[in-house]
Amino acid sequence: MATIAPAVLPPEIASAIVNPVAYGEWNGIKEKFRWARDNMPVGLVQAEGYMPFWAITRHEDIMTVSKDNARFLNAPKSVVLGPIAVQMLTHMITGGSPHLVRSLVTMDAPEHMDYRKLTQSWFMPKNLASLEEKIRGIARASVDAMLATGGSCDFVHQVSALYPLHVVMQILGVPHEDEPLMLKLTQEMFGGEDPDLNRARSVELTPEQVTQFVIEAVRDFEGYFMKLAAARRADPKDDVATVIANAVIDGEPISDRNAAGYYIIVAAAGHDTTSASTAGAMWALAKDPEQFARIKADRSLLPGLIEEAIRWTTPVQHFMRTAAEDCEIGGQAIAKDDWLMLCYVSGNHDERVFPDPDRFDASRGPNRHVAFGAGVHQCLGLHLARLEMRILFDELLDRIDSVELAGTPLRASSTFVGGPKTLPIRFVPS
Template structure:
């Protein structure tokens, strides 16, 4: 029987859940999730100052999986699918003319429209098609490692490898000219990392919610203008790239709307590289801290798949999504009312000790590593096979050509509640 009492999270815990700076301090954040999971796994997060609407925080793996798979009970579209304060939500609605979403993409759309949009590129992202790209991705990976070694024996891995490599892969797939990749990186960092003074390029440590929303909105507007031009070009000059598929897509016998087309481009261009970048850097951090594990993986390439999967779980680049209850229901024994807002926190779920033994330990040989970093159900990440392929190929090249790695300074995480990961990873390496 579902409990109708309200387990309200302590104020300091509630603040940490929505504070972007809390996500930059990883272990203290995980400590808080551990306490919440043990004491109130479905916790009510409230704002004493009424700065945001209350929501339910899910910290257990099983609860996160249940909500992620129940796509008719828990919806993406009625309210924001990413947490925001009331002031930011009001600004977004003003910009969009009433929609809670700056971008209308696969992430924000529910059935019956969602599966129609997803089918447009689903086959394109399947392994049987991606195998055709393996040779080109390998060239990009080798060129990336060339640049790393040419740089010397020490540097920031995020700037030298983990940011530019997946960016170049995805931009090649989309047909974006290499000279525009820097612009795409800046826009992605502003859109996903608008809460971080370095990634937003604001230089301000304590941005107001309104300032953050303006930075994100500006990035989205720039993205839309760029991809509108790309779409026009691909309609006039179709090729065999993904940009052409999106530009010429037809839904229910009609060309896809401009807003849906822009959303498709933006989610592919941005989510397609920023998340892989975070997982790649996370794996290198773990291996730099554990020379024995690095040596084991270098000697046994059968562990490569384990490195990739563990890095994605351990890092959890997409840190949460919000869902809205379409009906009265229950989660984890807690009554949930129709219209309630829920946060599926993937960081917490992927560090649930009931699911993962010693979850804070990075273990490339971890067995049965069925994490939820890619989501689940109808909204499971469309690019998961591409992300795994990119990471495997890159680590093959890195392990072939590096003899050792170690930290050369203090790693720094991004201040972001949504997409997060390392923004600086100073390493020292020795070529093989």
């Protein structure tokens, strides 16, 4: 066990890591992470208003923690960074739980796998293959809507926010007319720190106010899905909503809290992250006409485009873990119960793994990004995300000859789930 003193990150690095605006501005936070990787890859963050935690910034160390689900747990403390005041409020509202939403993301073994198995088959390649033509139809309709704008649009608002939303709601079993509500609640839940996305549409919010608006979004989700669950128990259908509504673990129906959390994680995470990566791919292609032309001419490059977009965008920017025992990471002693941040933005820009990491390169290989996580908590919907993106860009590249930026894209200000929130483009139809 290492005996060296804790490596404490400089205040300017620590304050950036907990600042949602820094992730919206993007380039600055990447520079801060680069410094950390080079000088203090496992560094203690001591930021005002936050419990101390370790920032894990190198790809290798992130993978080590991600794969060791016995020593690094999800359940004991929050899996999402938040100020102390927010954690106290969450404990008060939930009756002692650190998790506002209880889902697969907050569960450890053996419970996690019991719940994961309930829907896992729906998101595996064999089942998704049977949905490919339906997804392609949704993609064609999305491209039709884009072309109908007449040559310019906000790609996020017109395409990338709506297309994966429609796909996952079809699988879940949410009616098409309720999709705008799902989008609104997802943005309010994940975008609570962003003035363009939070429920109040306000810049001047305290952490407690942000959390209160997130709580309201979660409650609206729960109310909606409890009604959907009751409907599926009364009238089962061939959809994921029915599976969750009638789920049984160890001979007992799952609780309303666990059912609601399951619905929320499928509904929200099932589209918002794919939306961000899809927009990231279009952003990169709009800046690089040569790469656009190359991929348009050679569709064998599409899988590379997708993986690079997911790496380059990094929609899930961190998760937290709690050490189950004294251990060592990257030569730094970690004590039992210490809180750790897996800094996926940093890991996906680690020069030790990704040469020239800021450059978008669809031919990059191997592309061992950490955006889907690793170990037993690897993203349940990763196969669906890849399929959706491949189909959309296959359809899109058939129908436009060029694309360019028509303004300055903006990323969401969020420490947790982020990505482009606006992407103005001009395009020439084929």
